[in-house]
Amino acid sequence: MKIISIINLKGGVAKTITTINIGHILATKCGQRVLFIDNDKQGNTSKFLGLHNDNDPSLADLLTETVTASTAIRKTEYPGLDIIPANMHLLKANLKIMLDETREQQTILKNALQQVASEYDYCIIDNAPDINMSVINGLVAADEVIIPLKIDQFGFDGLKEIAEQIDQIKEFNPGINFRGCLITQYANNDVNSQGEAHLREQTKYPIFKTHIRRTDKVDESTFARRPIIEYSPRCNAAKDYLSFVKEYLGE
Numbered sequence: 177m178k179i180i181s182i183i184n185l186k187g188g189v190a191k192t193i194t195t196i197n198i199g200h201i202l203a204t205k206c207g208q209r210v211l212f213i214d215n216d217k218q219g220n221t222s223k224f225l226g227l228h229n230d231n232d233p234s235l236a237d238l239l240t241e242t243v244t245a246s247t248a249i250r251k252t253e254y255p256g257l258d259i260i261p262a263n264m265h266l267l268k269a270n271l272k273i274m275l276d277e278t279r280e281q282q283t284i285l286k287n288a289l290q291q292v293a294s295e296y297d298y299c300i301i302d303n304a305p306d307i308n309m310s311v312i313n314g315l316v317a318a319d320e321v322i323i324p325l326k327i328d329q330f331g332f333d334g335l336k337e338i339a340e341q342i343d344q345i346k347e348f349n350p351g352i353n354f355r356g357c358l359i360t361q362y363a364n365n366d367v368n369s370q371g372e373a374h375l376r377e378q379t380k381y382p383i384f385k386t387h388i389r390r391t392d393k394v395d396e397s398t399f400a401r402r403p404i405i406e407y408s409p410r411c412n413a414a415k416d417y418l419s420f421v422k423e424y425l426g427e
C-alpha cells in the first residue's frame with residue numbers, strides 16, 4: 177500500500193477535491209483498491225461520501241487507540257473505495273495525543289495502518305490546513321506528498337513553509353518523497369499563466385505538468401456529492417484530473 181499525503185497549510189486550495197477525485201479515478205478507472213483517510217475535523221471528504229456522523233468509529237478513535245484500522249474503515253458506494261472518516265472528535269483527539277507523553281505521538285497512524293496494508297494499493301490522506309498532531313501523523317505515515325497549490329502570492333509563500341515542514345518530518349520519516357505540487361483552480365488569465373510560468377522556472381520544488389482548470393462544475397459536484405468524472409465527465413476539471421492520474425502513474 178502506497179500512502180500519499182495531500183497537504184498544504186493554506187486552506188481552500190483543493191486538497192479535499194483532489195483527494196476525492198484522484199482516489200475515485202484510481203479505484204474506478206484504474207482498478208486500484210483505495211483507502212481514504214479524512215484527516216480534517218471539518219470532515220469534508222467524509223461528508224462528500226455520505227459517511228459523516230458523530231457516532232461511528234472515526235480517525236479520532238484510531239489515533240487515541242480506541243479502535244483498530246479495520247474497525248474504523250467504512251465502505252463507500254464506489255467499489256474499491258473505502259474511508260476512515262473524521263468528525264469534530266478529531267479536535268479532542270489531537271489534544272489527547274499531544275498531552276500523552278508516555279508513547280511515541282508521531283507514529284500512531286503509521287503503525288495502525290500496517291494492519292490493513294495488504295488490503296489496499298493506495299491510501300490517500302486528506303489533511304487539514306494546519307500542522308497539528310494528526311497532520312504530523314499523516315506526514316510521518318506518508319510515502320509521498322502532493323501539494324495542491326493555487327496561483328497567488330500567499331500560495332507561493334505557503335509553499336516554502338510546507339516544504340520546511342516536510343524537511344522537519346524527515347527526522348521521523350527519512351524516506352518521505354515530495355512528489356510534487358499540483359496547480360489547481362487554474363484560470364485562463366494573465367496572472368495565472370504568468371504565475372504558473374514563474375513557479376515552473378523559479379522554484380526548486382517539483383511541479384506536475386498537468387494543472388487542474390477552474391470549472392464551476394466542481395462547486396456543483398460538491399452539492400451533488402459526485403466525483404467530477406461522474407458528475408460532468410466532459411468538463412475541464414474532469415479531463416485534467418484524468419490526465420493528472422495518468423501523469424502520476426507515469427503513463
Ligand SMILES: Nc1ncnc2c1ncn2[C@@H]1O[C@H](COP(=O)(O)OP(=O)(O)OP(=O)(O)O)[C@@H](O)[C@H]1O
Nearest residue numbers: 187188189190191192193305361389390391394395
Ligand atoms: N478545479 C476547480 N474549479 C473550481 N472550483 C474548485 C476547483 N477545485 C476546488 N474548487 C472549489 O474550491 C473550494 C475549496 O476546495 P477544497 O475544499 O477541496 O479545498 P481544501 O484545500 O480541501 O480546503 P480546506 O483547507 O478548507 O480543507 C471548494 O468550494 C471547491 O468546490
Ligand SMILES: [Mg+2]
Nearest residue numbers: 191192216220
Ligand atoms: Mg479540505
